[in-house]
Amino acid sequence: QVQLQQSGPGLVRPSGTLSLTCTVSGDSITSGHWCSWVRQFPGKGLEWIGEVYHTGNTNYNPSLKNRVTISLDKSRNQFSLNITSVTAADTAMYFCANRRSLTGFDPWGQGTLVTVSS
């Protein structure tokens, strides 16, 4: 059974960098799926942030412009999210997820609530 475990701080200072890691067990991150990040604003819907393939190809949501980087650590079977220059508008629940090209996001991590505040 594939499981995704998220880690990272729940509080980030304004103008700082949000950094989260997703550790995958039960499967290899090089097995042919997209390693993805999705966020959910408080009480609201879902926003796709971006994804990385095992080849290193990435896709990002233009709404985050040039602030986001998603990367792989194959030796640790992990992938990571970095968002720079955060503001209060980046306060959200962040989820990692696997995405097969022909299906959807499955499975998901447990979620990390990140608050941007001084």
Added chain:
Amino acid sequence: EIVLTQSPATLSLSPGERATLSCRASQSVNNFLVWYQQKPGQAPRLLIYDASNRATGIPARFSGSGSGTDFTLTISSLEPEDFAVYYCQQRGTWPLTFGGGTRVDVK
């Protein structure tokens, strides 16, 4: 980007009733439409992919239909555990986008 509009925002029904949820895309997504269920405090759960294919372990009471711009998720007879928020998502074009959700609550 492709905008997905879900309706209604809230659906109030009783257990055993049929639920019909709609998702409309601002442009064609072919059949690249996915449905998720989300319960409070949990991550979303994949239900349906490519408009009408049930994901592994999803009960047969969940079904999806549609193509192009208009899609429907149907729950044939609501079970107590089905009261939740449902989201559609298109995978046909980057950026991937989600609908705003439909809450199915107990009448």
